[in-house]
Amino acid sequence: MAVYTDINEVDLKDFLQAYDTGELLSFKGIAEGVENSNFLLHTDRFPLILTLYEKRVDENDLPFYLGLMQHLAERGISCPLPLPRSDGALYGQLCGRPAALISFLEGMWLRKSEARHCRELGVALARMHIAGQDFPLRRENALSLKGWVDLWDKSAARADEVQSGLESEISEELALLEDRWPVDLPEGVIHADLFPDNVFFIGDTLSGVIDFYFACNDFLAYDLAVCLNAWCFEKDRSFNVTKAKALIEGYQSVRPLSAAEIEALPLLARGSALRFFLTRLYDWLTTPEGALVVKKDPLEYLRYLRFHRSVKSAGEYGLS
Numbered sequence: 001m002a003v004y005t006d007i008n009e010v011d012l013k014d015f016l017q018a019y020d021t022g023e024l025l026s027f028k029g030i031a032e033g034v035e036n037s038n039f040l041l042h043t044d045r046f047p048l049i050l051t052l053y054e055k056r057v058d059e060n061d062l063p064f065y066l067g068l069m070q071h072l073a074e075r076g077i078s079c080p081l082p083l084p085r086s087d088g089a090l091y092g093q094l095c096g097r098p099a100a101l102i103s104f105l106e107g108m109w110l111r112k113s114e115a116r117h118c119r120e121l122g123v124a125l126a127r128m129h130i131a132g133q134d135f136p137l138r139r140e141n142a143l144s145l146k147g148w149v150d151l152w153d154k155s156a157a158r159a160d161e162v163q164s165g166l167e168s169e170i171s172e173e174l175a176l177l178e179d180r181w182p183v184d185l186p187e188g189v190i191h192a193d194l195f196p197d198n199v200f201f202i203g204d205t206l207s208g209v210i211d212f213y214f215a216c217n218d219f220l221a222y223d224l225a226v227c228l229n230a231w232c233f234e235k236d237r238s239f240n241v242t243k244a245k246a247l248i249e250g251y252q253s254v255r256p257l258s259a260a261e262i263e264a265l266p267l268l269a270r271g272s273a274l275r276f277f278l279t280r281l282y283d284w285l286t287t288p289e290g291a292l293v294v295k296k297d298p299l300e301y302l303r304y305l306r307f308h309r310s311v312k313s314a315g316e317y318g319l320s
């Protein structure tokens, strides 16, 4: 899954009238992803991805997400390019949902990544941060401290159903992060969800980045912390320092980190682990049994959170 909203040919053809796509030849739902409904369209001119935006995407944020993709693509970052409608708008409405067409990117996401891929990822992330510096729109990170507190307020009372002791452990963690969260690190536009399934490779070469629907303005080093969690733990949940070192070295080959960013990395990694723990926990507790969506395991991120809590300095991530 993810096709939450089904579409039919008549509605789709009507929607496509506002675009210059050529003739629709076929369309099919894409099973992967958990947030939005995605379809692959073939026209007599080019393949396209159609996305219908679901519960977590606020329509007011679409100009930011779609404008950002356009901005980055114009600066040579390989990411989907939104196709404008003939009236210039970057999205329309289909089956009662906001919907956009974006270019199809070649490549596949890696089911098993190696340190060399993490290095490429680091390079691409830093290039993206630099290309985003002059993006004129702004979007606060709705899933930073305040968002974490809101999510926790909705889940805390039932957290011990998932693992005993969670309620007190996470409450303490949140209080600590609220107390110590950095205030003055370099900021910019971040992707904020750069998991392996959002990064395409052709062979060993990174071919593109997708899914900008959590992008926002926040600390640049926080994006690196998201990648440390999403890319540098093995299936047995052990931390792979070789991958972390490669990721950070790749990043620093384009954008060197300041001393303050390096010092803050373990704390940022804790925050990032907590962010994904909390969204997963919320979904775990609220998604009805039998829903056609893969529920991601919150406890995976609890493990990562505990790991970073034990880290004394960024040297443990392979930084020399």
Ligand SMILES: Nc1ncnc2c1ncn2[C@@H]1O[C@H](COP(=O)(O)OP(=O)(O)OP(=O)(O)O)[C@@H](O)[C@H]1O
Pocket (backbone or CB within 6 Å): 002, 030, 032, 033, 034, 035, 036, 037, 038, 049, 080, 102, 103, 104, 105, 106, 197, 198, 210, 211, 213
């Ligand atoms: N521009 C694109 N080019 C090629 N394939 C794409 C593109 N955008 C999306 N896809 C395909 O659709 C799938 C789901 O896309 P995406 O990750 O954006 O969905 P999502 O529901 O927002 O998922 P999640 O947030 O869980 O990663 C991708 O794994 C990929 O197979």
Ligand SMILES: N[C@@H](CCO)C(=O)O
Pocket (backbone or CB within 6 Å): 034, 035, 193, 195, 276, 279, 280, 296
């Ligand atoms: N990448 C997220 C899901 C999509 O936002 C997670 O793994 O929890």
